Every structure is written in C-alpha cells, then in structure tokens.
Amino acid sequence: MTTNDPSKGSPKTPWTIYVIFSFLALFAAMGLDYINWTRGEKSLVFSNLIGAKEVEKPEIPLLRVVLDRISMEGIPGESISRFKDPTGTVHLKIDVSLPEYASIEPLLRQDFQMANATIAKVEEQEDDERKYFLWEIARLEKEKIAVLFSCRKEIPKVPEKPPRVEPANKVALIMDDMGYSLDAIYDILSLEEPITVAVIPFSPLGIQTARLAHQNNLEILLHLPLESINSAEAYNGIEGMIHTGMSEQEIIAVLERDLDEIPHISGVNNHMGSKVTPNEAIMNIILDRLKRRDLFFVDSRTTGDTVAYDLARLLGIPAAQRQVFLDNEADETLIKDKLIELFTLAQRTGEAIGICHPLPETIRVLKNYFQLAETFDAKPVFVSELLR
Numbered sequence: 001m002t003t004n005d006p007s008k009g010s011p012k013t014p015w016t017i018y019v020i021f022s023f024l025a026l027f028a029a030m031g032l033d034y035i036n037w038t039r040g041e042k043s044l045v046f047s048n049l050i051g052a053k054e055v056e057k058p059e060i061p062l063l064r065v066v067l068d069r070i071s072m073e074g075i076p077g078e079s080i081s082r083f084k085d086p087t088g089t090v091h092l093k094i095d096v097s098l099p100e101y102a103s104i105e106p107l108l109r110q111d112f113q114m115a116n117a118t119i120a121k122v123e124e125q126e127d128d129e130r131k132y133f134l135w136e137i138a139r140l141e142k143e144k145i146a147v148l149f150s151c152r153k154e155i156p157k158v159p160e161k162p163p164r165v166e167p168a169n170k171v172a173l174i175m176d177d178m179g180y181s182l183d184a185i186y187d188i189l190s191l192e193e194p195i196t197v198a199v200i201p202f203s204p205l206g207i208q209t210a211r212l213a214h215q216n217n218l219e220i221l222l223h224l225p226l227e228s229i230n231s232a233e234a235y236n237g238i239e240g241m242i243h244t245g246m247s248e249q250e251i252i253a254v255l256e257r258d259l260d261e262i263p264h265i266s267g268v269n270n271h272m273g274s275k276v277t278p279n280e281a282i283m284n285i286i287l288d289r290l291k292r293r294d295l296f297f298v299d300s301r302t303t304g305d306t307v308a309y310d311l312a313r314l315l316g317i318p319a320a321q322r323q324v325f326l327d328n329e330a331d332e333t334l335i336k337d338k339l340i341e342l343f344t345l346a347q348r349t350g351e352a353i354g355i356c357h358p359l360p361e362t363i364r365v366l367k368n369y370f371q372l373a374e375t376f377d378a379k380p381v382f383v384s385e386l387l388r
Helices: 015-038 062-072 098-114 182-191 206-215 248-261 280-292 308-314 332-349 360-376
Strands: 080-084 090-097 118-126 130-139 143-152 169-178 196-199 220-226 267-272 296-299 319-321 351-356 378-381
Touching: 062 080, 062 090, 062 098, 062 143, 090 098, 098 118, 098 130, 098 143, 169 182, 169 206, 169 220, 169 267, 169 332, 169 360, 182 206, 182 360, 196 206, 206 220, 220 248, 248 280, 280 296, 280 308, 296 308, 308 319, 332 351, 332 360, 332 378, 360 378
Parallel strands: 090 143, 169 196, 169 351, 169 378, 196 220, 220 267, 267 296, 296 319
Antiparallel strands: 080 090, 118 130, 130 143
C-alpha cells in the first residue's frame, strides 16, 4: 500500500491550463471591446485599429424639419395649416410676412440640405394682397412634402395729411338743357362733382336722365320752358312751354304736366323765359304752384327785367338766382374765363351760381379746370345749399 509523503507537497498545476485561461480572458475582453465599437461606444482596441464607428442616426421627417425651423423663427402655430393628399404627400400652408419669409428661406434651404432632401421646385405667384412661394421637397423618392408660404404684402404707410380746412366760400353749377342725350349725363357723372341737373320736360331722354342722376345722388331740377321775347325763337314751340297768351287754367294745366313728367325733382329753374319772368301775374301763378309742392325756384335771369327771384322771396319760396353764364359761346377759352369769373365771384362774395350746357367744349373745360375752385377757397355744392 502506497502512502503520500507530506514532505513532498501537493501536485503542481500544468502550465497549459494557465495559457488556456489567459486566452479565454483575452477573447472575452476583445469581444466586449468589439461590441462597444459596433455601438459607437468607447473601445480600447478597435477604435485605435480601425477608427471610431459612425453610428447611423435616424432621419428626421421632412415635416419635422419645417416645423422645427418655423418654431425657432418665432412663427406662431396658428399660422400653420396642413393636410395630406391621396398620394400621402403632406401639404403645409404657412402665413408669414414677406420679411419673415426672407429670413426663413436661406435657413430652411440649409436644413433640407442637412436632411439629405432635395428642393425640387420653388414657384412664385402673387395677387394684390399676397405673394406666394410653393416649395416641393423630396428625399430619395420615399418622402415628399409641399410647403406653401402665403406672405402678406407690406402696405406702405401713407403720411398723415393735415386736417383739411373747409373752404370758406361756395359755388354751385347748374347744367341746363338736359334730356336729349344720355352721353351728357354720363359726362357729368364722370366729373364726380355736385352738379345740379336741369331736365327739360318731354325731352326724348328726360326721364332716363333724371333717374340716372338720382341713382348717382345728383340734384335734379325741372327746366321749365317759358316763352321768349323773340317770337321767332325755335324753342318757343316745344312741348310743355308756358306762353303769356295762356289763361290761368291753361298755365296751371301745362305746369302740372311738366312737374309730373320729370321724376325726383327738388326745384325748378326757367328755360328761356325772357317774356314770362318779367310778367308778375304769370309768375305768381307759377310760383304759387311750386310752393304747394314744396319746390324751390332758381331764376336763370335770361333777362335783366325779371321779377321772378324777388317775387319768390316775397311769397316765402326758397329761391336763388344765376350770376354767370359759362357758355353763351362754344369756345373753350371763353368758357374757361367764365368759369374763373364764377370762382372769383364766389371768393369775393362768399357764394356764386353758374349755369352751363352739356356742350363738348363745356365738358372738357369742366374736366380740366373745375377742381380750381379750391384755389379760390370755394367749395362746389348743389344749388339747394345757396337758397335764400
């Protein structure tokens, strides 16, 4: 029987086992180092041998790229609206001012470049109030987005004008002999001035003229035909004319038909009448009927012998009288001189009334020079503002 000799000690471990354990430990360390390297974490061996591994970062959606940039530039969320079309493309509409768009545009281009996206198109359009920029962006055919920037145009600030001082004087202009052409009323409307329109009864276009004038807020008079001293005057035979040879009943009958013919009248002035307006008896009949209808009277003063204005005042009828005829002659230079005379008279006396006719020469002068009233501190008004 064999016994162990304690003096000889325990058996020795073979050296190969140490070698095996050392390789196993080294292999495990290398494996952990490799795992760290693949994750982009700190690596002692592979980072030095191969270099740090770049970790692929997930792509930011293009919608997020735009929204992040808009948010960073302080554009409020309520300025953004969105929808997705049937193809899956996201559409954004962003309301900004033009200066805001100019600030965002280069930054957004950089953002798309960093996101590996391509700006396929930028299209511009505009209307009176806004300018539009439509962007179409794509990334590798797998993601698309459309962004419409709707930019408010900056309205230039108009310097504040000092308060307008109301002119101290007034000037009224009556356009006689209306009712024979609609071109005449359209010409007057184009002046955009408070011109009083006097329409002859039973004229071919008198009713239409009065209606157009009324629709455009012009003042309308009946241009009452009265007999002239010159019996050979062609107009002495026109329909609705009052003659000195008529009886009172005839005068009233003709006058009432005349007054009923033209709509929207607020007063009356005389057409011709150099034989009637000096006749106190006939004018009493006429003015009495006007008073019953609450109509005012303007004496055209076709004769220096007229009593019409004074008689109207005596009867308590609001009345006025003409101071200047502008176009006794169809000459633009003379008409302009008469217009300046009218303004000068208004400046000197505080008010003045002129009468003219729808001649081409008169219309041209009014278009070119009627605004000169302001130069004479005179305000154009309807004749009803100058009644006494």
